[in-house]
Amino acid sequence: MSSVISKEDFARLVRQYAPQVLGFTARLLPDRREAEEVTQDAFVKAFGQLSSFRGESTFLTWVQRIAYHEAIDHLRRRRPFTTDISNVAAMTDEPDLSTGREERITLLEEAVDELPPDEQLLLHLYYYEDRPLRDIAYIMDAEPNTLSGRLYRIRKRLMVMIKQKEDEQT
Amino acid sequence: MNRLEDSDLREALRRRETRRQKPEVPADFMDSVMQQIETKPTVGRRWRWMAAAASLLILIGIGTLLMDEPKQDEPTLAKTELPPVPKVSEALPEPIETNVEEKPKIRQKRKTVVKPRTPRPEIPDTLGSGIWQSERNVRLAIKMLSECEAVIEKSEQEVRNNIVRATFNAMPQPANAVLVTNEAGDCFVSDTNRETIIEI
Numbered sequence: 001m002s003s004v005i006s007k008e009d010f011a012r013l014v015r016q017y018a019p020q021v022l023g024f025t026a027r028l029l030p031d032r033r034e035a036e037e038v039t040q041d042a043f044v045k046a047f048g049q050l051s052s053f054r055g056e057s058t059f060l061t062w063v064q065r066i067a068y069h070e071a072i073d074h075l076r077r078r079r080p081f082t083t084d085i086s087n088v089a090a091m092t093d094e095p096d097l098s099t100g101r102e103e104r105i106t107l108l109e110e111a112v113d114e115l116p117p118d119e120q121l122l123l124h125l126y127y128y129e130d131r132p133l134r135d136i137a138y139i140m141d142a143e144p145n146t147l148s149g150r151l152y153r154i155r156k157r158l159m160v161m162i163k164q165k166e167d168e169q170t
Numbered sequence: 171m172n173r174l175e176d177s178d179l180r181e182a183l184r185r186r187e188t189r190r191q192k193p194e195v196p197a198d199f200m201d202s203v204m205q206q207i208e209t210k211p212t213v214g215r216r217w218r219w220m221a222a223a224a225s226l227l228i229l230i231g232i233g234t235l236l237m238d239e240p241k242q243d244e245p246t247l248a249k250t251e252l253p254p255v256p257k258v259s260e261a262l263p264e265p266i267e268t269n270v271e272e273k274p275k276i277r278q279k280r281k282t283v284v285k286p287r288t289p290r291p292e293i294p295d296t297l298g299s300g301i302w303q304s305e306r307n308v309r310l311a312i313k314m315l316s317e318c319e320a321v322i323e324k325s326e327q328e329v330r331n332n333i334v335r336a337t338f339n340a341m342p343q344p345a346n347a348v349l350v351t352n353e354a355g356d357c358f359v360s361d362t363n364r365e366t367i368i369e370i
Binding site: 007010011014015018019022023026032035036039040043044047101104105106108109112113123124127128155158159162 | 173174176178179180181182183184185186187192193194195196199200202203204206207208
C-alpha cells in the first residue's frame with residue numbers, strides 16, 4: 001500500500017489524524033514531549049507498514065494500535081510498568097457505597113486519576129469514547145474477553161478506592 | 171445497596187475530560203514526520219534487502235549441494251534400494267503358501283550364496299596333487315569339502331594301521347579323493363581314474 005499511497009496523501013492523513021493520535025498517546029505519556037515523540041514514531045512506523053494495513057479497522061484505529069505499542073514500549077524502557085493489585089487481592093466482594101451520587105462522581109474522578117495510565121485509557125476508550133470492545137482489543141492487542149475481565153476488575157478496584165476515600169472523610 | 175453505576179463512571183470520565191488540557195499538535199510536527207519518512211528506510215525496503223540476502227544464501231547452498239553431489243550418491247542409493255527389501259520379506263509368506271514347490275529352490279540358492287563367505291583352510295592346492303602332512307590336514311580337507319557345499323559321497327572310509335582311507339566325490343577337488351595318512355602323519359595323494367589315493 002505504501003506504493004499506492006503517495007507521501008503527499010500520507011501527509012494529508014497525518015494532518016487529519018495527528019490531533020487524535022497525539023491525544024491518545026498523551027493519555028499514556030503525560031509528558032508532552034514524550035507523547036509527541038512517540039506519536040511521530042507511530043506515524044513513521046505506520047508509513048513503513050502501510051502494506052500490512054488491510055482495512056480490517058479504520059486508519060485511525062490502526063495508527064492508534066501502533067501508537068499504543070510504541071507508548072508501552074517507551075514506558076517499559078523508561079521504567080517498569082506495574083499495576084498495584086493489592087486492593088483487589090484484599091477485596092472479597094463489592095463494597096456498598098454510602099455516599100450520594102454527586103460526591104461519588106467526584107471521588108470517582110480522583111480514583112480514576114490514581115489508576116495506571118493504561119487502565120485510564122481503557123476506561124476512557126470504553127466508557128467515554130464508547131468504542132467497541134473489539135476495536136479496543138485490536139488497539140491493545142488483547143482478547144475482548146480479557147479486556148472485559150480487566151474492566152470488571154478495574155471497576156471493583158475503583159469501588160474499593162471510593163470506599164477508602166469515604167472512610168477517610170468520615 | 172449503593173453500587174458503582176455505569177452512568178456515574180461515564181459522568182466522572184466526562185468531567186475529567188473537560189478539565190483535562192488537550193495536547194496541541196506542534197507546528198513542525200508534520201515536517202518532522204515527513205522528514206523521518208524521507209530518511210528512514212521503510213520496512214518494505216528492509217524486507218526487500220532481507221529477501222535478496224536470503225535468496226543469495228539459498229543459491230550458495232544449492233551450489234554447494236551440487237558440488238557435493240557425487241559424495242552423496244551412495245547414501246541416496248542406499249536409501250532408495252533398502253526399502254524394497256523388507257517389502258519382499260513381508261511378501262514372502264504368501265507366495266510360499268501358494269507355491270510350495272518353490273521352497274527348495276530358494277533354499278538351494280541361499281546356501282550357494284552364503285556358504286562361500288565362510289573362511290576356508292588353505293588346502294585346495296595340496297589336495298589331489300600334494301602331500302598331506304598329517305591326519306589333521308585330512309580332517310581339515312574333509313571339513314573343507316563339506317563346507318564347499320558339494321555333494322560328498324563318502325563311499326569308503328577305512329581306518330587301517332592308523333591309515334585313514336576315504337573316497338570322496340567332491341568339488342572343486344578331484345572327483346574321487348582318497349586320503350591316507352600313517353602314524354607319522356605322512357600322506358601321499360595320488361589321483362587315478364577320478365580316485366585320489368593317498369599312500370604312505
